Amino acid sequence: METTLALDEYRRYGRQMILDGFGLEGGFRSQLKLKRASVIVVGAGGLGCPALQYLAASGIGKIGIIDHDVVELSNLQRQVLHNEQTLDMPKAQSAALALKRLPFLPLWIETRQDAECIYRLDSNANVEIITQALAPDNAIVLLSPYDIILDCTDNPPTRYLLSDTAVALGKPLVSGAAQKFEGQLCIYNFGPTGPCYRCLFPKPPAPEHAGTCEETGILGAVTGIIGNLQALETIKIIIGLHDGTPSLLLFSALGIPPFRTIKLRSRKPTCPACGEEGQKLGEISNIDYVQFCGGAAPDWEKSGLVEGSPDRRISVKDLKMTMDDNTVKKRIIDVRSATEFGICHLPDSTNVPLKILVSDPHAYLPDAETPTYIVCRLGNDSQIAADALQSVCPEKFTVKDVIGGLRAWSKHVDVNFPVY
Numbered sequence: 001m002e003t004t005l006a007l008d009e010y011r012r013y014g015r016q017m018i019l020d021g022f023g024l025e026g027g028f029r030s031q032l033k034l035k036r037a038s039v040i041v042v043g044a045g046g047l048g049c050p051a052l053q054y055l056a057a058s059g060i061g062k063i064g065i066i067d068h069d070v071v072e073l074s075n076l077q078r079q080v081l082h083n084e085q086t087l088d089m090p091k092a093q094s095a096a097l098a099l100k101r102l103p104f105l106p107l108w109i110e111t112r113q114d115a116e117c118i119y120r121l122d123s124n125a126n127v128e129i130i131t132q133a134l135a136p137d138n139a140i141v142l143l144s145p146y147d148i149i150l151d152c153t154d155n156p157p158t159r160y161l162l163s164d165t166a167v168a169l170g171k172p173l174v175s176g177a178a179q180k181f182e183g184q185l186c187i188y189n190f191g192p193t194g195p196c197y198r199c200l201f202p203k204p205p206a207p208e209h210a211g212t213c214e215e216t217g218i219l220g221a222v223t224g225i226i227g228n229l230q231a232l233e234t235i236k237i238i239i240g241l242h243d244g245t246p247s248l249l250l251f252s253a254l255g256i257p258p259f260r261t262i263k264l265r266s267r268k269p270t271c272p273a274c275g276e277e278g279q280k281l282g283e284i285s286n287i288d289y290v291q292f293c294g295g296a297a298p299d300w301e302k303s304g305l306v307e308g309s310p311d312r313r314i315s316v317k318d319l320k321m322t323m324d325d326n327t328v329k330k331r332i333i334d335v336r337s338a339t340e341f342g343i344c345h346l347p348d349s350t351n352v353p354l355k356i357l358v359s360d361p362h363a364y365l366p367d368a369e370t371p372t373y374i375v376c377r378l379g380n381d382s383q384i385a386a387d388a389l390q391s392v393c394p395e396k397f398t399v400k401d402v403i404g405g406l407r408a409w410s411k412h413v414d415v416n417f418p419v420y
Ligand SMILES: Nc1ncnc2c1ncn2[C@@H]1O[C@H](COP(=O)(O)OP(=O)(O)OP(=O)(O)O)[C@@H](O)[C@H]1O
Pocket: 042, 043, 044, 045, 046, 047, 066, 067, 068, 069, 074, 075, 079, 091, 132, 133, 134, 135, 152, 153, 154, 155, 158, 212, 213, 214, 215
C-alpha cells in the first residue's frame, strides 16, 4: 500500500491539497487516499470520457475502463477522449491513450493479463483496459478488484446488472444518465442503508422509453456536466467528504433552475437485490437482464432485409427504381420529426411526423392509383406508420414501409446521402 507521495506529486496535486476541507484528515492524507483508491468506469462514451479525465487528473491510483465498442465518427461530438486518429479503435483503449496523452499504444506497455481482453497500460499498472462487454458471467470478476464503480453506460440491462453486482460486492455505484438536454445522477448502494437501482426502479422502463442517444439525440455538454459530477462524487466518497444522504440529482439544460435534487428513502426492505425481506434474486450469472428489460432491440434493417411480405414492404433499391420511373405515380411520406427532415430528405418526399400520422391516419389516406411509401431514419417508425395507414385503407391500396429507412438508402443506393 502507498504510504508516501512522490516529491513531484506535491507540486502536481498541491492546488487541491491546500483546499480547506479537502478531506477531514488534511490534504496529504486525502491525496494518499486518492492514490490508494481504485475506480472502474463502465462505458467510455459520453459520460465515461469526462468522468475519466477528471478522475485520472486528480491522482486516483488505479483506473479501470470497460467498453466493448469502437470509436465512431458520431461519438466525437461528446466523447471527448476520442479523436479522428482513434476511429475504429476500441473505446477503452482510445480513452486510456488519451488519459496517458499517448499518440498510440507502444508495444512495450501492452501486457496481456489473466483474461484475454485485459491490458495494463504501463509499468505503473494504473490504467486497466477491458475491451469486452460487462455481462452477467463476468461482472463479479471484472468489478471486484475496484473500490468504486461508475455506471457510464446507456442501457437498462447493464444498469440493473451493475446495480446487482455493486450490491453483491458491497461497493458504491456512481450512476449517471443523459439524454437530449437532460441528465441524472445518483449514488446507489452507498453506506449501510443507501438504496440500490432496483429499490428506485423495480421495473425497467418500457422499451419505447429506453431510447439510446442515437435515437433521441444528446447535447455533448450535457454528458460533460453529468460525467464531471460523477467524477466529483467519486472523489468525495474516496476522501470522505460525502455525507451519504441518498439523493437523485436531476439536470435540465433548459430548466429554470437547471438543477433539482430529490431526497431518496433508504434501502427498501422488500428489494430483491438489497432488501432483507425481499425474495432473493439468485446468482447474477443466471439472470437474463436483457429478457428482464423486455428483450434486445431488434436490428431493423437486418430484419427488414429478410424475405417478408413484399406486398407491404419495399427495399431501398426497389424504391429507387420506382422513383426513377416517371411513368408511375407515387407518394413518399417521411415520418421523422420536422427537425430531422430539415437535416436531409429524399427528393419529393413529404414530411408527416409519426405522431401526427398515427393520431389521424384517415387524413393521409392514399388514393387507389398512388402507392405510398413510408420512410424514416432506421426503418422502425415507418413500420408503425405503414401499419396505421394500412389499417384504415382498402385492401387494394398500396402502402409500404421502406426497409431499413434512410440509413439503408445511404448504404445501398446513395453513399452521398447524409447519415446521422
Ligand atoms: N454492458 C456494457 N459493457 C461495456 N460497455 C458498455 C455496456 N453497455 C454500454 N456500454 C458502453 O457505454 C457507452 C455509452 O456511451 P454513449 O451512450 O455516449 O455511447 P454510444 O453507445 O456510442 O452512443 P450512440 O447511442 O450515439 O451510438 C458506450 O460506449 C457503450 O459501448
